Amino acid sequence: MSMDTPVSVLLVDDDALIRAGLRAILSSDPGIVIAGEAENGVRAIELAARLDPSVILMDIRMPQLDGLGAMEAILGQVPETKVLVLTTFGEEEYIDRAMSGGACGFMLKSSGPEELLGAIHAVAEGAAALSPRIARRVIDKVRGIDTAAQARARALVHGLTVREREVLALVGQSLSNAEIAARLVLTEATVKGHMTAILLKLGARNRVEAALIAYQGGIVTPRRR
Numbered sequence: 001m002s003m004d005t006p007v008s009v010l011l012v013d014d015d016a017l018i019r020a021g022l023r024a025i026l027s028s029d030p031g032i033v034i035a036g037e038a039e040n041g042v043r044a045i046e047l048a049a050r051l052d053p054s055v056i057l058m059d060i061r062m063p064q065l066d067g068l069g070a071m072e073a074i075l076g077q078v079p080e081t082k083v084l085v086l087t088t089f090g091e092e093e094y095i096d097r098a099m100s101g102g103a104c105g106f107m108l109k110s111s112g113p114e115e116l117l118g119a120i121h122a123v124a125e126g127a128a129a130l131s132p133r134i135a136r137r138v139i140d141k142v143r144g145i146d147t148a149a150q151a152r153a154r155a156l157v158h159g160l161t162v163r164e165r166e167v168l169a170l171v172g173q174s175l176s177n178a179e180i181a182a183r184l185v186l187t188e189a190t191v192k193g194h195m196t197a198i199l200l201k202l203g204a205r206n207r208v209e210a211a212l213i214a215y216q217g218g219i220v221t222p223r224r225r
Contacts, residue, residue, distance in 0.1 A: 007124040008035040010053040012044040012070070013086075014062040018109070022057065022086075025113045032120060041070030048074045048081065054124045058103075060087040060094055068097050075102045079205075082123050086116075095134060099212070102205045105129030126195075127176040128207040153216030156202050164201070165219060167194045172211045172220030 009032055013019050019037055026032045035053040038044040040062045048056060056074065058067040065073075071083045084105045085098045098106050104123045107116060108131045119129035157165060163184075170180045177195065181188045195207075204210040214220045 006033045007054045010056045011037045013059040041065030044070045056083045072101050084123050106134045107131045125176040153213050157217035168214050169219045172214030
């Protein structure tokens, strides 16, 4: 996506007041345009296909079809769609399902406006986005994974080239393709090529899963608080 092209966002939430608040926050950023709004998962699937938004800001608990079910349906049709899950619920069951379902990020509705806007831009640019609370939970979980899972992750990482491991380490630090390109003095197209190879070799659906494998495989060390 060009730096001059606004990020188009599809808002998905069954609460009209929440949508109004999100609309106000997003409208304050000239780099974001609201492509449309949906009040449930069924409507979200319809609008996602018709509007082709840059990012879908997806609530979880909604009538008819919840946000995670809608996300899975949308990604089944258009795998490259970027979904940023937004919810008031921080239970691990939702985090796990969102991550395994292909979400590019997971933000809590308690996040500040600047944090949310930053996450939308990060996801649009190809980076992963996790709110600090969610990131701490994920990192704590990584610290507690079993030895077999760690061994599998290390084996996957070992199968990467040296350059691919360098790129993956930066993905684990939540850098976008543009930021990785600048850090490694590469073209953005080259980084995208490396990312395609990395996801294929790791068997990861997106950058969030790749980042978790980077932690599990020891390429990125979680910082203790």
